[in-house]
Amino acid sequence: MGLAGTNRFLRTLGIYLIKRNRAFRSPLGQAMYLGYVSRRMRKLDKRPPFVHIETTNVCNARCTMCSYPIMQRPKGYMSDQLYLKILRDCAEMRVADVNLQYLGEPLLDQKICDRIREAKEYGFRVQMVSNASLLDEAKARGLLASGVDELRISMDGFTPKTFEDIRVGLKFEKVKGNVERFLDLRARHRGARPRVVMCFVGLAGNQSESKQFYDFWRGKVDLVLISQARDWAGQLPLVQLGATYSTSLPRVPCNHLWEEVIVLHDGRVTVCCESYDGQITVGDVREQPLAEIWRGPAYERLRRLHRENRAGEIPLCGACKYYAIW
Numbered sequence: 001m002g003l004a005g006t007n008r009f010l011r012t013l014g015i016y017l018i019k020r021n022r023a024f025r026s027p028l029g030q031a032m033y034l035g036y037v038s039r040r041m042r043k044l045d046k047r048p049p050f051v052h053i054e055t056t057n058v059c060n061a062r063c064t065m066c067s068y069p070i071m072q073r074p075k076g077y078m079s080d081q082l083y084l085k086i087l088r089d090c091a092e093m094r095v096a097d098v099n100l101q102y103l104g105e106p107l108l109d110q111k112i113c114d115r116i117r118e119a120k121e122y123g124f125r126v127q128m129v130s131n132a133s134l135l136d137e138a139k140a141r142g143l144l145a146s147g148v149d150e151l152r153i154s155m156d157g158f159t160p161k162t163f164e165d166i167r168v169g170l171k172f173e174k175v176k177g178n179v180e181r182f183l184d185l186r187a188r189h190r191g192a193r194p195r196v197v198m199c200f201v202g203l204a205g206n207q208s209e210s211k212q213f214y215d216f217w218r219g220k221v222d223l224v225l226i227s228q229a230r231d232w233a234g235q236l237p238l239v240q241l242g243a244t245y246s247t248s249l250p251r252v253p254c255n256h257l258w259e260e261v262i263v264l265h266d267g268r269v270t271v272c273c274e275s276y277d278g279q280i281t282v283g284d285v286r287e288q289p290l291a292e293i294w295r296g297p298a299y300e301r302l303r304r305l306h307r308e309n310r311a312g313e314i315p316l317c318g319a320c321k322y323y324a325i326w
């Protein structure tokens, strides 16, 4: 294996370890992660690897682990003009991946399939995250025709009671039926696209169902992801969420600042999920190209403070346990 092959192997192994929580707790996993972080910190890509575009922040659920119920900013839908401007900005930066979701349910956006098509015309790999409660047959056919590359479905429960206690406002049987019909239509449509990922966030009330969830869905979809709840930088108590966090983990610069950008539906740009109300706003795409914001002074200041181990000077980052939640 040449040097490039070795690097590729180490990177893949590092990412695998990061994603496998248990492996990450091992000394090898932690060493790999720290190596990955320090390599990442030395180099800022010309473009963010991932751009999240919030076409709406309206949702039809009130999930117990989500910041949506405590979000204060006005709810709304992104204008066509702004959406197309963001796509142009991303294309100029040669961004490869976009996710058309942040805090809302994208299937509430009546234009979502057109928006996916527009993003595909620019050549982006398009991902979307949905609660699938509105994924009726018409929407399913629309999504399949839109060319979306990956559909992530959040479900978080294997029994109706657990699911409905957590995903407040949604019905288990309806969501499960919608997902199964979508998979059936996909099989009849053209087979492998979009890639379907079932997501389960581990909480106090559902940990006992994670294995059943995994076993049930793994043969049906392309990937099953089991993750830990985040506490939204202290806004929701970890104990209630059932997440564990390891005080033995060293605080490291936050990968979000190097790896992704979030554009809120009103055009403001923020840096991570914890900043759900735009608490950290680094720019506004209505006033500046996204490329300027990505390399601009507000973003650079955050990165510098993290590199210098002074993340605590940023109020939101100071309260954030994201680095230690596993």
Ligand code: SF4
Residues within 6 Å of the ligand: 233, 254, 255, 256, 257, 271, 272, 273, 274, 275, 311, 316, 317, 318, 320, 321, 322
């Ligand atoms: S440390 Fe937490 S609040 Fe700060 S950028 Fe990272 S995820 Fe966001």
